[in-house]
Amino acid sequence: MPEARCHCGAIRIHVSRAPRTVTRCNCSICRRYAALWAYCSPASVRIEASRGGLESYAWRRKVRKYFRCKRCGCVTHYEYRKRGRGYPVAVNARNFDPEVLAAARIRNLDGASTWTWEYAP
Numbered sequence: 001m002p003e004a005r006c007h008c009g010a011i012r013i014h015v016s017r018a019p020r021t022v023t024r025c026n027c028s029i030c031r032r033y034a035a036l037w038a039y040c041s042p043a044s045v046r047i048e049a050s051r052g053g054l055e056s057y058a059w060r061r062k063v064r065k066y067f068r069c070k071r072c073g074c075v076t077h078y079e080y081r082k083r084g085r086g087y088p089v090a091v092n093a094r095n096f097d098p099e100v101l102a103a104a105r106i107r108n109l110d111g112a113s114t115w116t117w118e119y120a121p
Contacts, residue, residue, distance in 0.1 A: 004095035006074035010053050013076060013091050016044035018100050022093045024120070027111030029059070029066070033075045036106065038096075039088040047077070064090075 004013040019038035024030075030037070049069075058065045058081070066078045076095060080087040093101055106120040 002096060002100045004076065004091055004093070006069035006072050006076055006095060008069060008072040008074075010050065010071050011069045011074070011076050012048040013095070014046040014048070015040050015091060018096075019091075019093055019104050021105045021107055022101065023107050023109050025109040025111040027109075030111060033066075033092070034094070035075060036093040036101075037078075037090040038093040038104075039090055042087075042089050045077075045089045045091065 001014050001016065002018050004015070005011065015038070019040075022036040022038050024036055053070050054067045054076070055070045056065050056067050062081055064078045065081055066075060068075045074095060075092050077092055078090045093104070108118045108120055110116050110118075
C-alpha cells in the first residue's frame with residue numbers, strides 16, 4: 001500500500017494503489033502549493049494524523065478544504081466540502097516517494113482560465 005508522508009512524518013496518507021495519473025493545475029492556489037494531485041476515492045484513502053496534527057484552509061466559496069501538517073507545514077491533501085459519491089480526496093502526490101510516481105502520467109489542467117485538460121509529453 002503506497003504511503004504519502006509530510007516532511008516530518010507526522011501525517012501519513014495510505015492509498016490502495018499507486019496513482020496512474022496525477023494532475024498539475026495552474027490555478028492560483030495549486031501553483032503556489034506546487035502540488036501534483038492524485039485523485040482517490042474516499043474509501044481507498046486512510047489518513048493517519050495525531051489529534052490536532054492537521055490544519056485546514058478554505059477560500060472564497062469554500063468548495064475545497066486544503067489540509068497541511070501543523071508541525072512542518074507540508075500540504076498533504078484536499079477534500080471537497082460536499083461529501084458523497086463523485087467527490088474524491090486529492091492527495092498531494094509530491095509527498096510520495098519518487099518511485100511510487102515513476103509510471104504515472106501527468107495531465108495539465110488550466111485551472112487559471114479555460115479549465116481544459118492536456119496530457120504532458
